Amino acid sequence: MAKIIGGLTTSHVPAIGGAIAKGLQQDPYWKPFFDGFGPAREWLAETKPDVAVIFYNDHGLNFFLDKMPTFAIGAARQYFNADEGWGIPTVAPFDGSLDLSWKIIDHLVSREFDVTTCQEMLIDHAATMPLKLFWPNDEGPTQIVPVCINTVQFPLPSAKRCIALGKAVGEAVAGWDSDKKVVMIGSGGLSHQLEGQRAGFINKPFDLAFMKSLIDDPEWAAQFSILELVEKTGTQGVELLMWLAARAAVPGDVRKVHSNYHIPISNTAAGMMALAAA
Amino acid sequence: MSVVSHEIFGTTPFDGAQARKGYALNKMCFSFNDGTARAKFLADEDAYMRDFGLNEEQAKAIRARDVLGLLAAGGNVYYLAKFAGILGLDVQDLGAAQTGMSKEAFKARLVAQNEQPETL
Structure with a gap:
């Protein structure tokens, strides 16, 4: 059976793609962010996952309001990145894992998740950036399965529901008849708000408590409604749902390999964690 | 009935009411993923807005580059960011x-x- 090695979480911001393209990793503004990934990369070089399941939110590249799925599962042979309209360079396509995609889809529907399946799916910076951050030389997983969670249009799925989704994805992977090693990735957050008079909102104590909870008490955030999460973390901080799903997809306890938290990158409190399955 | 059960300062969650109000505006901004569409908009903003059926409130906010006005007219920040990208913001x-x-x-x-x- 497939082996789940652990979970990786990170913030995503379009500007990170620009910084990578320009080689600004050691620039004083960016260094505290990029340096956080070093110890995680060492762990990944030892554990060598073959496949990544990526929980992320689309920012209006693949999905528009004409059709807005709550949970969309990639089932494509290849996933292309494309122009998002703001000038960050596009990255080369990633291969899919069709067998795992369908294993996940079959299992999720059997567990009463009414998902949307996508045999074509453009993936935006939220899905591609973690791969470039954790494996800067493209030495990482050779196949991916993107899982998109709607954070564009309310109502959003609850924290509790996203945890349940993550658990069910973890069950599907654990039951996959394969010798592959799989890593779960959550891409989003942490606290930030782009729009309105509250733009620039950041909540450091909440972010730090949330990061700690993923190790000690991974369902802690489920006590909050979506609007409470918006209030505590900002309208885009609610992307922490991706972290919850990714953590829940790793069964049982985890050991912290490394974490980092830095304010700000762009308008965002930027965090990352690498968690090894215990 | 809005999904918003309590007010959060300076924040309008993009719910069904906003999604209905802002559809044309957001659809236009979504089109800006495409470079040809961006060039077409810049060549004749008013004609481009008419093609997408923006109402006067939305068109006025686009012309004025008024971010709060665009939000009030139903704009969603994920799509508005693509408009900002055109302007180099x-x-x-x-x-x-x-x-x-x-x-x-x-x-x-x-x-x-x-x-x-x-x-x-």
């Missing part, structure tokens, strides 16, 4: 415009968030 420009600060002051305020306590 980043999210810190947007933040400054929406909070009535200079960009430098807005950036300084972000850095100052480091001084928040570490525990709840």
Whole structure:
């Protein structure tokens, strides 16, 4: 059976793609962010996952309001990145894992998740950036399965529901008849708000408590409604749902390999964690 | 009935009511993923807005580059960001415009968030 090695979480911001393209990793503004990934990369070089399941939110590249799925599962042979309209360079396509995609889809529907399946799916910076951050030389997983969670249009799925989704994805992977090693990735957050008079909102104590909870008490955030999460973390901080799903997809306890938290990158409190399955 | 059960300062969750109001505006901004569409918009903004059926409130806010006006007219920030991209503006420009600060002051305020306590 497939082996789940652990979970990786990170913030995503379009500007990170620009910084990578320009080689600004050691620039004083960016260094505290990029340096956080070093110890995680060492762990990944030892554990060598073959496949990544990526929980992320689309920012209006693949999905528009004409059709807005709550949970969309990639089932494509290849996933292309494309122009998002703001000038960050596009990255080369990633291969899919069709067998795992369908294993996940079959299992999720059997567990009463009414998902949307996508045999074509453009993936935006939220899905591609973690791969470039954790494996800067493209030495990482050779196949991916993107899982998109709607954070564009309310109502959003609850924290509790996203945890349940993550658990069910973890069950599907654990039951996959394969010798592959799989890593779960959550891409989003942490606290930030782009729009309105509250733009620039950041909540450091909440972010730090949330990061700690993923190790000690991974369902802690489920006590909050979506609007409470918006209030505590900002309208885009609610992307922490991706972290919850990714953590829940790793069964049982985890050991912290490394974490980092830095304010700000762009308008965002930027965090990352690498968690090894215990 | 809105999904919003309590008010959050300076925040309008993009719910069904906003999605209905802002559809044409957001559809136009979604089109800006495509470089040809961006060039077409820049060549004749009014004609491009008419093609997408923007109402006067939306068109006025586009012409004025009025971010808060675009939000009030049903704009969603994920799509509006693509309009900002055409103008060469980043999210810190947007933040400054929406909070009535200079960009430098807005950036300084972000850095100052480091001084928040570490525990709840």
